[in-house]
Amino acid sequence: MKLSAGVEWAVHCCVVLSQAARPVPAARLADLHGVSRSYLAKHLQALAKAEIVRPVEGRDGGYVLTRPAAEISVHDVVRAVDGPEPAFRCTEIRQQGELAAPPEQCRTPCGVARVMADAERAWRRSLAGTSIADLAAGFDTSRITELVGDVPGGAAAG
Amino acid sequence: MKLSAGVEWAVHCCVVLSQAARPVPAARLADLHGVSRSYLAKHLQALAKAEIVRPVEGRDGGYVLTRPAAEISVHDVVRAVDGPEPAFRCTEIRQQGELAAPPEQCRTPCGVARVMADAERAWRRSLAGTSIADLAAGFDTSRITELVGDVPGGAAAG
Numbered sequence: 001m002k003l004s005a006g007v008e009w010a011v012h013c014c015v016v017l018s019q020a021a022r023p024v025p026a027a028r029l030a031d032l033h034g035v036s037r038s039y040l041a042k043h044l045q046a047l048a049k050a051e052i053v054r055p056v057e058g059r060d061g062g063y064v065l066t067r068p069a070a071e072i073s074v075h076d077v078v079r080a081v082d083g084p085e086p087a088f089r090c091t092e093i094r095q096q097g098e099l100a101a102p103p104e105q106c107r108t109p110c111g112v113a114r115v116m117a118d119a120e121r122a123w124r125r126s127l128a129g130t131s132i133a134d135l136a137a138g139f140d141t142s143r144i145t146e147l148v149g150d151v152p153g154g155a156a157a158g
Numbered sequence: 159m160k161l162s163a164g165v166e167w168a169v170h171c172c173v174v175l176s177q178a179a180r181p182v183p184a185a186r187l188a189d190l191h192g193v194s195r196s197y198l199a200k201h202l203q204a205l206a207k208a209e210i211v212r213p214v215e216g217r218d219g220g221y222v223l224t225r226p227a228a229e230i231s232v233h234d235v236v237r238a239v240d241g242p243e244p245a246f247r248c249t250e251i252r253q254q255g256e257l258a259a260p261p262e263q264c265r266t267p268c269g270v271a272r273v274m275a276d277a278e279r280a281w282r283r284s285l286a287g288t289s290i291a292d293l294a295a296g297f298d299t300s301r302i303t304e305l306v307g308d309v310p311g312g313a314a315a316g
Contacts, residue, residue: 001161001245003274011270012251034255074273087159093170094297097192098305101298111296112169115232116161119284126277138269139252140259147256 003082006043009035010081011074013044014132017053018069019141020148023062032147043081050080069136075127088116161240164201167193168239169232171202172290175211176227177299178306181220190305201239208238227294233285246274 013029026044030037044063047053052072053063065072090113094101109117171187184202188195202221205211210230211221223230248271252259267275 001159001240002243002247003159003245005247005249007246007274008249008251008270015270016257030255032255032257033251034258035251074270074277082159085160087161088165089160089163091163091166093166093191093193097188097190099174099190099302100192101301105298111293112166112173112232115285115288115293116165119232119281122284123277123281126280127273130273135269135273140263143259144257 001087003078006039006046006081007078009033009040010043010047010077011132011135013040013063014047014052014065014069014072014077015136015139016144016148017063017065018072018132018136019144020064021145022060022148023056023064024148025062028062046081047077050076052076052080065132069133070131072132073128074130074132074135075124077132078127079124086117087120088113090116159245161236164197164204164239165236167191167198168201168205168235169290169293171198171221172205172210172223172227172230172235173294173297174302174306175221175223176230176290176294177302178222179303180218180306181214181222182306183220186220204239205235208234210234210238223290227291228289230290231286232288232290232293233282235290236285237282244275245278246271248274 012033016029016032017024024032026041027037029044030040033040044053048055048063051066054066056062056064090110092106092110093112094110095103095106170191174187174190175182182190184199185195187202188198191198202211206213206221209224212224214220214222248268250264250268251270252268253261253264
């Protein structure tokens, strides 16, 4: 099981945006974190599609959060970047091969799929229990504010 | 996030082995589930390496569980097949780029990594709460017993 590397970047970007007094350009977010501009742009687009961030056009454009950081959970960000697909995909093995169960015995999900889904729910619930605001409280946000207040004017969003 | 497809196969095989009166050859396990023999062999080897199953050599050889099914959790099987690596790999973004925090502020794990690790623990704990015996109770085990009692003699293990 492996989460997209973009999850880490996206969460850190949201923490920065939660402290920013103005829109932060994508390129600036990449430089602040020392990550690839093109790769990060893709993840910011995923965050925008999920309506977690929004690009602001114009001279002082960049990305902003769409709502207070206390209302954005880590799960929201993970789901936006990593996708909503379940980690476990049941291929209905119970209906294959010599042991194949008849369709009438397969109207409810397979027990294996249920156990996997329960575990994934526990994972999602745990991630949903922490907000970007909670995370920001653990970072040296004065440093973020100092640097993000330094956004050069004229940089384009996205 | 995506789990290896072999996880589903391996769990179903363990359920079958929990009902088998004798060793079940790898090829037979593949045919019972309608899955690739060569691909399943790899997963059975992973289960053997994790000491969940054990090959029995000889004329009536095959795989057996190493301990009662009630003592094998779904998590044991998932970990054996999917590996013990965490789904989230922290790359210490907090120490990169313009926002890089000084090493003395990074002696404990990053808050992002902590949230991810907590969620993964919740996932693993949930999987650990169900045993192969629990799962078998939800299957039509009479059908398994019927077919697994039919293992042809002389098939080799593994």
